[in-house]
Amino acid sequence: MAATIQEYLAGLRGKTVAVIGIGVSNTPLIKMLLRSGIRVTACDKKRREEFGGLAEELESLGAELRLGPDYLRGLDQDVIFRTPGLRPDVSELLLAQAKGSVVTSEMEVFFQVCPCHTIAVTGSDGKTTTTTIIAELLKKAGYHTFVGGNIGKPLLPDVDGMVPEDYAVLELSSFQLMTMDQSPEIAVVTNLAPNHLDVHKSMAEYIAAKENIFTHQGPEGKAVFNYDNAITREFSESAPGQAVLFSRRQELTQGVYVKDGAIWVSNREGSRAVLPLADILLPGEHNVENYMAAIAAVDGLVPDEVIRAFAAQFAGVEHRIELVRTLDGVRYYNDSIASSPSRTIAGLRSFREKVILIAGGYDKHIPFDALGPEVVEHVKYLVLTGDTADKIAEAVRTCPDYHGTPPISKYEDFDAAVMAAHSMAQPGDVVLLSPACASFDHFKNFAQRGEAFKKIIYEL
The missing domain is CATH 3.40.50.720 (NAD(P)-binding Rossmann-like Domain)
Structure with a gap:
């Protein structure tokens, strides 16, 4: 080799x-x-x-x-x-x-020839934000850092400029991981839920692909897993190296967890509070989990004070609960990256008030059952568009707690759906594009869908 x-x-x-x-x-x-x-x-x-x-x-x-x-x-x-x-x-x-x-593949060859440290992130939700947080924290701590994989740019052409002390931080999709026979030094699995079942033959194949991010590690490797997710918690039992768990719901004797309004780390050196939740600028409990995953990955590399300073000013990644505009007292958020029900659920839970939700898109053949109750609880008006509009409507209407609220409307045209949500909004409302589906029925990718949404909102 x-x-x-x-x-x-x-x-x-x-x-x-x-x-x-x-x-x-x-x-x-x-x-x-x-x-x-x-x-x-x-x-x-x-x-x-x-x-x-x-x-x-x-x-x-x-x-x-x-x-x-x-x-x-x-x-x-x-x-x-x-x-x-x-x-x-x-x-x-x-x-x-x-x-x-x-x-x-480009990524397989990159792992063969990469001369520097590697950290990689995968999962169903939160990959890009967690990858970005890790990379930015390393940069703030003074490390020369490269970002690539499923975000940024291909890193193979940059290998010549890397030295052993540098860090390559990678977001890896299940499709990239399917044939990987090497794993990064530090692996992070944010969570796992049904996704991409239009391409993967089964959920088992999807899970097996994700496992490749840590199964080829040696005893010196570190793998970070979400304790609150049953699949990733089980992953931790087969990690070849050090397994580090994080949990938003339970205090851990070893790992990263929430306690007394802060993110704590417990390891062989003791326990310490690293990041007060009130200091995190990004909204939503899922972003607390993203920070926990990132902190677990960089523990020992990045000082706590660097983490706190960064969290207080980091406003997030484009198309991820991105505040587009406030107009006439209505806040418009672009969460186009939400291409699965679990991501939309996380988005809905980020707001205290009920939102006007725009959802629907390309059918990846994943169930919407879990989304129905969340829509009933968190949505004021539901505006549907795209190939999955009927499936999402059915998941909401068959929910036991659904008694006609929220009202559901469907539109063939994406622009018409956005304008309908705008017409429904009153001062104090939140309009949220969080589709729970991929974009390929009408758009090239989620970014193009998000840009289309923002263009409409900017022109109001």
Whole structure:
């Protein structure tokens, strides 16, 4: 196995390489390979006209493009980089492997050649916020820190600039983890609930993918788990290294927990209060959990006073309960990242008052049963749109405590749904976009959906 990125690239020269997916994560990889003198076939299901000038740029660097519906046909390159969104067991990849191709990914190679410390975060909810908190805390403590994986940018092209004392902080999705055979030095699992069952064959497969974030650690590794989540609590029993638990609901003899209005840490050195809850600028109990996970990860690396100063000023990540605007006494929040019922539930619980909720979107084939009671308890008006509108409405209406409140309205058009929520709002109300679903029925991704929401609100 190559020890450095230079050795890895040298080993590819003279071989043929295919990169599947010409998107944000793989375009820098393609350019790096081409500039290293490697023959690259770049494959994508999009048609040429959708790439604008990028197609010509890659061809000018020497890439062969294979675009359109048949982009996977005839794969036989020596090395194939799989995009995270493509299952590793599609027939074209299996056939290529049978012929001798090595199938890998940008993240798998990064772990092979990364020269610095690694911290990685996964889970169903809270990954991006927890990853961002960890990275920012390390930066505030003086560490040179790189952020990547499922957020930020691909880190493989940056490996040359890393030294052993640096930290790479990564958000990893289940799709990235499915084929990983290495784990980070510090692994964090925020929580687990049904998600992405439109791609994963079963909940068991989804859970198994998440486990890869810690199962390849050695005895010196550290893995952080949510004690309040049954699945992640069970994970802690099989961690090869040190398992650190955090809990918002129960005081722990060892771990991170809430007590007397503060986040505490208990370890071999004793117990101490690290962060008063009142000092956390981000709203919501789920963000308390995100801070606990982050504190567990950086304990011993970041001073407590740095954590307190940061928490008091960190306003959050875009599209995550993001205050867009206050207009005529109405607050509008963008929580477009909420692509599962559990995320929307966390968003609803972040507000003391009942909210006007805009929900619905692409159907990932996950149940909405748990969302129904939360809507009844926390929602003043429910505005639905997208492919899942009927399923969410049914989950609310069949709730035993539902007696016509909240009123439910449905709109085919996203803009019309937002405008309807606006028309219902009175001074003092909160309008919350928290869809409980992915965005792919009408948008490219959750960020585009959030931007569309903000544009409407800004133009009111």
